Amino acid sequence: MDSATTSRADNLVSTPARIEVPKLSMPVDDTRKTRVMQVKAAVENLNFYYGSNRALKDLSIMIADKQVTALIGPSGCGKSTFLRCFNRMHDLQADTRYEGTIMLHPENINLVGKGVDPIEVRMRIGMVFQKPNPFPKTIFENVAYGLRLRGTRNRAVLGEEVEQALRQAALWDEVKDRLQDSALALSGGQMQRLCIARALATKPEILLFDEPTSALDPIATAKIEELISTLRNQVTVLIVTHNMQQAARVSDYTAFMYLGELIEFDDAAKIFTNPSKKATEDYITGRYG
Amino acid sequence: MAAKGTTVNALASMRSDLSRRKQLDKVFAIVGLAVMLGCLLILLVLFVDLVRNGWPRLTYEFFTSFPSRRAANAGILAAWVGTSLIMVVTAVCAVPVGVAAAIYLEEYAPKNWFSAVVEINVTNLAGVPSIVYGLLALGLFVYQFNLGQSIAAAGFTLALLILPVVIVSTREAIRSVPKTIREAAYGLGATRWEVTKDHVLPYSTGGILTGMILGLSRAIGETAPIITIGALSFIAFLPSSPFTSEPPYISFQWLSDPFTAMPIQMFNWVSRPDPKFQANAAAAGAVLLVMTLLMNGIAIWIRYRFRKKINW
Numbered sequence: 001m002d003s004a005t006t007s008r009a010d011n012l013v014s015t016p017a018r019i020e021v022p023k024l025s026m027p028v029d030d031t032r033k034t035r036v037m038q039v040k041a042a043v044e045n046l047n048f049y050y051g052s053n054r055a056l057k058d059l060s061i062m063i064a065d066k067q068v069t070a071l072i073g074p075s076g077c078g079k080s081t082f083l084r085c086f087n088r089m090h091d092l093q094a095d096t097r098y099e100g101t102i103m104l105h106p107e108n109i110n111l112v113g114k115g116v117d118p119i120e121v122r123m124r125i126g127m128v129f130q131k132p133n134p135f136p137k138t139i140f141e142n143v144a145y146g147l148r149l150r151g152t153r154n155r156a157v158l159g160e161e162v163e164q165a166l167r168q169a170a171l172w173d174e175v176k177d178r179l180q181d182s183a184l185a186l187s188g189g190q191m192q193r194l195c196i197a198r199a200l201a202t203k204p205e206i207l208l209f210d211e212p213t214s215a216l217d218p219i220a221t222a223k224i225e226e227l228i229s230t231l232r233n234q235v236t237v238l239i240v241t242h243n244m245q246q247a248a249r250v251s252d253y254t255a256f257m258y259l260g261e262l263i264e265f266d267d268a269a270k271i272f273t274n275p276s277k278k279a280t281e282d283y284i285t286g287r288y289g
Numbered sequence: 290m291a292a293k294g295t296t297v298n299a300l301a302s303m304r305s306d307l308s309r310r311k312q313l314d315k316v317f318a319i320v321g322l323a324v325m326l327g328c329l330l331i332l333l334v335l336f337v338d339l340v341r342n343g344w345p346r347l348t349y350e351f352f353t354s355f356p357s358r359r360a361a362n363a364g365i366l367a368a369w370v371g372t373s374l375i376m377v378v379t380a381v382c383a384v385p386v387g388v389a390a391a392i393y394l395e396e397y398a399p400k401n402w403f404s405a406v407v408e409i410n411v412t413n414l415a416g417v418p419s420i421v422y423g424l425l426a427l428g429l430f431v432y433q434f435n436l437g438q439s440i441a442a443a444g445f446t447l448a449l450l451i452l453p454v455v456i457v458s459t460r461e462a463i464r465s466v467p468k469t470i471r472e473a474a475y476g477l478g479a480t481r482w483e484v485t486k487d488h489v490l491p492y493s494t495g496g497i498l499t500g501m502i503l504g505l506s507r508a509i510g511e512t513a514p515i516i517t518i519g520a521l522s523f524i525a526f527l528p529s530s531p532f533t534s535e536p537p538y539i540s541f542q543w544l545s546d547p548f549t550a551m552p553i554q555m556f557n558w559v560s561r562p563d564p565k566f567q568a569n570a571a572a573a574g575a576v577l578l579v580m581t582l583l584m585n586g587i588a589i590w591i592r593y594r595f596r597k598k599i600n601w
Contacts, residue, residue: 092475094400123478133469136492136599145487146477184599195473202477 039105040065040206040236041086046100046112048078048085050093055081057260058100063206065105068228068237070251070268072244074283078260079240083208086111086238087125088118104205123150126204130211132191134183134198139175142183142194146202161201168234169197170227189220196227200235207231209239213246225250244284248272256280336578343572351572355525356554360565365573367524368554371440372509372580374528374543375550378444379451379508384501386448387455394456395463396485415453422450423517431518438519440528441544446514451504458503462496463489495595502588506581512552523557524549551577 041063048056056078063069071079081090088111090096098112104124111121126146134142143162144152152158162179166172171193175186183194192212199207209228213221228250231237241247247254248268255265256279264271264280275281340347354364394411398404426446436442466489474484490497528546531539551573558570 087476089472089476092472119478119480122476127472127476129469129472129476131469133467133473135470135473135488145474149477149479149483198473198477 037062037067038065039063041105041111042101042103044101044103046082046085046098046102048081048090048099049097051095055260056085059262061255061262061265063236063238064253065236066233067252068232068239068250069253069255070247071238071240071255071257072242072247072283073257073263075242077257079257080210081260082257083127083210083238083240086206086208087122087127088112089127091118123202124204125206125208126199126202127208127210128192128195128199128212131215132188132195134186134191134194136182136184138180139183139186139194140179143197143201146198150202162197165197165201166194168200168231169193170223170230171197187220189216189223192216192220192224193227196224200231204235206236206238209237209241211240211242214242221246244272256283258283336575339571339575339578341571342568343570343575346568346572347575351569352576356523356557360563360569363558363566363569365551365554365576367527367549368551368573369576370527371520371524371548372550374440375443375447375515375548376505376509378441378544379447380501380505382445382448383451383455383504387452387501387504388459388497390452391456391459391463392485392489395460396481396489411453411456415457418513419450419511420513420517422446423514425449426514426518437545438521438547439545440548442518443515443520443548443550444544446518447508447511450511450514451508454504454507455500458500459493459497462493462500465496466492492599495592495599499588499592502584502591506584506588509581509584510552510577512556515550515553516556520553521547521549551580 039062043059043061043063046056046059047054059082071082073079084090085098085102090098100112102111103109104111109116111125135145137145140162143165144158147158147161152161163172163176166175171190174190175181175194183191186194192215196207196212212228213224216224225246228237228239232252239247239250251268253265254268254271256263256271256275256277258279264275264277266276270276271280272284275284351364352369353366354362355366356368357363390411394404394408398407423446426442426449430436430442430445431438436445470488470492471484474488479487524547528543528548529540531541531543555570555573555577558566558573561567
């Protein structure tokens with residue numbers, strides 16, 4: 001198993017970042033038939049274990065650069081587990097193990113490789129969590145924290161970067177007059193956008209969203225979705241959601257997972273209009289899940 | 290018609306059942322209230338009794354006089370100064386060590402059989418009789434390290450005694466910081482130490498301080514271990530001052546001075562045949578109780594302040 005993974009990894013190293021995507025079946029009359037995907041991360045035969053429990057089974061998928069890729073599937077299908085592989089969150093837990101590769105382009109670093117420092121990975125790949133989790137500090141300090149970790153001390157620079165991140169997260173106008181107030185005074189939706197700003201401030205190459213709206217009301221959810229759509233072209237987004245409408249609204253590519261396996265991965269439009277697998281169709285039409 | 294009769298009956302039986310359940314609820318509330326008031330009453334009676342017996346002795350002179358052969362002249366100056374200095378040594382030793390140990394156990398230690406054994410033993414240490422700590426300190430601090438019957442030896446002993454309390458309460462406080470906050474910090478690329486110093490410790494300060502004060506208020510009343518290491522019970526001088534008029538202006542001579550403490554002073558007076566000394570003991574007891582209640586009050590205030598600031 002190990003040697004097989006290594007050789008596959010070796011092959012990938014020589015793969016150019018720009019590759020044709022043979023796995024994607026495009027609609028026949030689609031004019032984008034020759035479309036190429038700029039790959040940000042290539043997942044190859046990824047397995048993940050909690051102890052002896054194999055939670056992810058031989059996942060292979062390409063994550064498009066500066067596009068939104070959504071992971072959908074019923075509860076417990078492993079979509080959050082998969083997402084957390086990208087920034088090595090599982091390393092915080094004892095007795096977890098990765099097998100296979102997640103190659104980050106263009107350097108071809110295997111994010112789940114044994115020799116790769118999980119902290120280095122997290123410095124490059126940001127995450128927004130299910131429940132808004134701002135630090136009980138000021139709004140400013142929340143956004144500035146990632147920058148401080150990276151050694152930024154200059155107040156003017158910090159101020160600029162914080163403003164830019166808050167603008168990017170569509171929160172600046174609401175908080176510009178109270179940056180020194182506690183972040184805990186914000187509403188749920190504002191908190192979640194603050195968490196997005198906090199992640200954006202560190203200029204991540206990939207931004208992971210783990211069901212970012214599941215604790216929010218519909219209006220706050222709409223704002224977050226709009227924000228995610230605007231982030232397209234700025235950062236590679238990978239979002240887990242149990243809300244299929246949400247996946248259809250925000251994503252360019254959609255992957256359907258079931259019981260730790262990737263069932264289908266394709267253009268979002270294709271998945272939601274004309275899935276090629278029966279299981280996908282059953283799920284998106286609400287027959288189970 | 291018959292159907293309607295059934296629903297009426299069903300409703301009636303549901304109501305009677307509900308009223309029985311509510312009665313049971315009321316009974317428990319009353320029993321709980323009675324038990325709680327009983328506990329408070331015992332403490333109150335004890336305190337009132339101490340104050341009543343010691344009232345004539347609770348004068349300014351009582352706090353500024355050394356012990357004396359004449360009960361009317363005797364005071365608790367040496368005792369409260371000694372107790373205060375011992376508490377300083379205890380806090381300075383127990384808190385950094387206890388907090389560091391708790392951080393290690395909670396944030397760093399891998400969860401395996403070794404950490405499980407350590408955890409069980411730390412909890413067990415809290416239940417070790419204090420006299421055992423006294424004997425340990427007598428052998429280790431007094432003789433082995435040649436600290437003698439000093440404030441330092443007493444402070445170290447009580448620090449050992451409350452270490453488990455500090456560790457357990459600090460772990461509790463650390464654990465109350467939600468996992469999501471840790472994940473947020475780790476997710477931004479923080480190391481374990483950065484997560485600890487920037488987040489876990491600041492957000493659990495209230496709980497840690499509370500644990501520290503509760504530990505100290507246990508230590509303040511401990512008698513057995515400091516008798517074991519040889520506290521004097523009749524002392525007519527103060528330890529040397531920590532501040533001097535010559536550079537470097539601070540002195541640590543007081544650490545190696547002999548001492549007495551509040552509970553020792555009480556013990557000494559209680560064991561005298563002269564009933565006048567009993568009044569002194571009662572007065573000292575009231576003072577000690579007030580000191581303890583004050584510390585607990587501070588702990589509650591700190592906890593309240595931090596709770597208000599951080600509300601998960």
